[in-house]
Amino acid sequence: MNAMRELVIDKVVLNIGVGQAGDRLLRASKVIELLTSQKPVQTTSEKTIRDFNIRKGLTIGVKVTLRKKRAEEFLKRALYARDYKISEYSFDMQGNAYFGISDYTNFEGMKYDPDIGIFGMDVAVILKRRGGFRVSKRKIGRHRLPSSLLIKKEEAVEFLRDKFNVELVK
Secondary structure: OOHHHOEEEEEEEEEEEOOOOOHHHHHHHHHHHHHHOOOOEEEEOOOOEHHHOEOOOOEEEEEEEEOHHHHHHHHHHHHHHOOOEEEHHHEOOOOOEEEEEOOHHHOOOOOOOOOOOOOOEEEEEEEEEOOOOHHHHOOOOOOOOOOOOOOOHHHHHHHHHHHHOOEEEO
């Protein structure tokens, strides 16, 4: 197989949506720092939703993007927290995987802290081909990716199954 067609992890994004600013947001930020040892970025709402008392521009969550070695190490820990099982519907048509973790104490070595509380989180695993996406990112001669470089759902499932021993749940 061509080495440039090999699948690799582009990034892993860890997100905690709190829905409000203040003390709860600071505690969510602390959870992400404990898990990833990286400082999170605050996310803001894009539109106003009166039913949830959210205004446009209000800080409602925190996220962190992990790449390369850190992404791989965190993904191993996150899959351990999920018992290496991912639902079939967690994969999109571009070959990316999304799953949730109900509580940060599911991670190995994490204990419940009453000062923090309970926080669930979303994990997004973005895959790419080793040599493929430069065509769509470069300034000069930018083109859409040819269909031969796109990642299919089956390829992503196979990659996670081979590399991380993930079991697909129906």
